[in-house]
Amino acid sequence: MPTERADHPARHLGWEIARSIAGQVCLHAAMAGARLATALLALSQGYSNAAVGALVAQFALMQVFLSLPAGRFADRHGLKRPVTCSVIAATTGLCLAAAWPIYPVLCLSALLCGGATGTAAIALQRHVGRLARSPAQLRTVFTWVATAPAMAIVIGPAAAGFIIDRAGFRAAFLIMALWPVAAWLLSRMAAEGAAAGTGGKAAGTTWELLRAPYMSVLLLMNLFMSISWELHAFMVPVLGHERGLHASQIGTILACCAAGVAAVRVAVPLFAARLAEWLLITLAVALAGVLIIAYPFAPSTLAMCAASTLIGMTLGCVQPMVLSMLHQITPAERQGEALAIRMMTVNASAVTIPIVLGAVSAISGPASVFLVTGIVALAGSTLGRRLRSAPRQT
Known part of the structure; x- marks a missing residue:
């Protein structure tokens, strides 16, 4: 059992989770607010949609390249130092945007805020995962932690x-620069275990970690999600525009997806002890594939809202299960690195998938x-059965 888990009585777990969620909300909300502010400012200054898109993409781009070093840094130093570095970076980026609100500085601010949020998220996920004392607690912990980005986006x-x-x-920009400071204050109250801050270097390479059979399957399932x-x-906006839906109708459809995510993440902790991660991941990805295949055949806006809610509920329950299983199949000294690899793949897809889908839909239609994406997800879900016998380190 990792030292950090033994250092924290069960009665303290709730407070640590609450502090971690609040800290992540502060940092993530600053990034989400900055993303809106920079986009609107760039548009008001006359920049094109393409330029604004490139600006917004930089919030995710930095996380692609910084995730792996951030994960290793968290493995060496625990929670407080990565969060401190993240707070400095985010606050600096927001203050620079306030002082010099011009496009090049906004790009720098986006890189700093995005990288800071990703670095802090990895450290926080690693921290709360190492506090859990059982697989059921892991599932519950990560379900609650997964609510932080949803709240921050609102x-x-x-x-x-x-x-x-x-x-x-x-x-x-100046007011949002204060929010990361609140995250730093919350992190200072965290009770960090003795295993953090040893300064040791995990044995093995990232490639060896990726080649581990269960790790690669789990990351593939996460990629399908x-x-x-x-x-x-x-x-959905592309399909809605093709069907002549109003912007408010498209927004409602997307909001239904977010509502589905929130609903399932509140419900999962109620029955987390009876869940098997591999089974839920497999069924969720398969059901998502079926729903995506059926989506273009939804006959009305109401049907699209219902499908979006179901997709949100299906995909919303996968991330906590992936994080829980990731902690169980990864050596304790490399959990930060494993979390970083997962985040790197997520952000890489956030940068590349819209570009690819936009190009394909322009040729063959939404x-x-x-249909193709749903078939790929449905076929890929069969890989989830390989996770059933995955070794667990609890």
Whole structure:
């Protein structure tokens, strides 16, 4: 049993989770608000949609390249030092945007905020995962932690828009620069175990970690989930536009997906002790494939809302199960690195999948993209059965 788990009585787990969720919400909300503010500012300055798209993409781009070093850094130093570095980077980026609100500086701010959020998320996920004392606790912990980005995506843009309307862009950036400081204060109260901060280097290479049979299968299942998620977020507006739906109708459809995610993540902890991660992951990816195949045949906006809710519920339960299983099949000294690999693949798909889907849909239409992606997810879900006999280190 890792030292960190033994150092934390079970009664403290709830407070550690609450602090971790609050800290992640503060950092993620700052990034989400900055993403909206930078996009609106660039548009108001006359930049093209392509330039704004490139700007927004940089929030995810930095995480692709920084995730692996961030994971190793967390393995060596635990929670507090990575969060401190993340807070410095995010605050610096937001203050620079407030001081010099020009496109090149906004790009730098996006890189700093995106990299900071990813680095802190890896450290926080590693921290709470090492506090859990059983597989059931792991599932519950990661389900609650997964609610943080969902809350942040609501809080950040809403607050940023409110401040921009009343005080302008500079004030919005400055106020959002205070949010990471709150995350730092929360991290200082964390009770970090003795296993962190040893400064030791994990044995083996990243390639060896990737070649581990169960690791590669789990990451593939996570990739199918990410592709399905990006498909829904990007292609629903395209399909809705093709059908002549109003913007409010398309927004409602996407909101139904978010509601499904929130609902399932609240419900999972209630029966986490009776769940088998491999089975839930396999069934969820398979069901997502079926729903994606059926999506273009939804006859009405109401049917699309129902399908979006089901897709949100299906995909929303996968991430906590992947994180739980990742901690169980990975050596304790390399859990940060494993989390980093997962985050790197997620962010790489966030950068590349919309570009690929946009190009394919322009040639063959939105419906064919749904069909092909659904078939791929459905076929790929069969790999999940290989996780049934995965060794677990609890």
